[in-house]
Structure formats: C-alpha cells, structure tokens
Amino acid sequence: MDFVLWVARLMHGISAVVWIGGLIFLNVVLSPLLDQEGASHLEFAQRVRTRFFPFIWFSIWTMLTTGIFLMVLNPRFIWLDVSTLWSRLLVVKQVCFALLVFVSWQASRVNDKLEELTQKNEENSGWREGFQKLIRRSIALGLLALMSAAGMAVC
Numbered sequence: 001m002d003f004v005l006w007v008a009r010l011m012h013g014i015s016a017v018v019w020i021g022g023l024i025f026l027n028v029v030l031s032p033l034l035d036q037e038g039a040s041h042l043e044f045a046q047r048v049r050t051r052f053f054p055f056i057w058f059s060i061w062t063m064l065t066t067g068i069f070l071m072v073l074n075p076r077f078i079w080l081d082v083s084t085l086w087s088r089l090l091v092v093k094q095v096c097f098a099l100l101v102f103v104s105w106q107a108s109r110v111n112d113k114l115e116e117l118t119q120k121n122e123e124n125s126g127w128r129e130g131f132q133k134l135i136r137r138s139i140a141l142g143l144l145a146l147m148s149a150a151g152m153a154v155c
Helices: 002-037 039-073 085-119 125-154
Strands: none
Touching: 002 039, 002 125, 039 085, 085 125
C-alpha cells in the first residue's frame, strides 16, 4: 500500500508541475518573447496554446483522482470536519482547485475564440489580454494551492 500512495503522490505532484509550471512558462517566457517578435508569430503562439490545453485537462483529471485517493486514505481526513488547521488548509486547496478548473475552462473558451480570430486574420488584442489575465489568475490560484499543500505537509 505504501508504494501505491507513493505513486499517487508522485502523479499528483507531476500533474501540478505540468499544469502550473506550463502556465508560468506561457506567461513569463513564451508570451513576452512572441509579443516582441510581432504579429508574424501570433499563429505560432496560438498553436502552442492550443496544443497545451490537452495537457491541462489530463493534469486536472489526474490531480482529481489522485487527490481524492490521497485525501480519503489520509488518517487525518474526517468528512466535513474543519476543526484542525490541516483540514482547513485542505478546504483552501480544494477551493483553489475548483476555481482553477473553472478559470482553465474559461481560458480554453477564450483560446478557442483566439484560434477562430487568428484563422480569420482579425484583430484579437483584447482577447489576448483577457487570456493573459486568466492565465495570471490561474498562476495565483495554483501558487495558493501549492502553499496550502506545503502547510498541510508541515502541520
């Protein structure tokens, strides 16, 4: 059973790194670089974003299943009990996860609209700015979830 828990923790962590790390890469490295290159690289940026979203959805499902598994098998977990710091941090982490899923869904819809506008060669700067805001919100929520997880590990 220890090996199964170890694998679940590993998969949970790798999924978090892929999801949040990928968003950080898109926001901090790729977007500023392609903005400097000008309009000729907008199609490339769109293809990268479109290609990244399946990784996000795979990470979401992996984190959901492994998270439930790890939560239920943890001896500190008691259904609907928020009397301890550990359980309150778990609630914060779960709320962040739910908000992250919602914001990722919004970002995927905006990305679909960006793809449509890019194919028509229409102006999409407002949509790009909205997409960047959604990515930044996702990063902030992801970092809050990671801090909650770190707090759960030490308490």
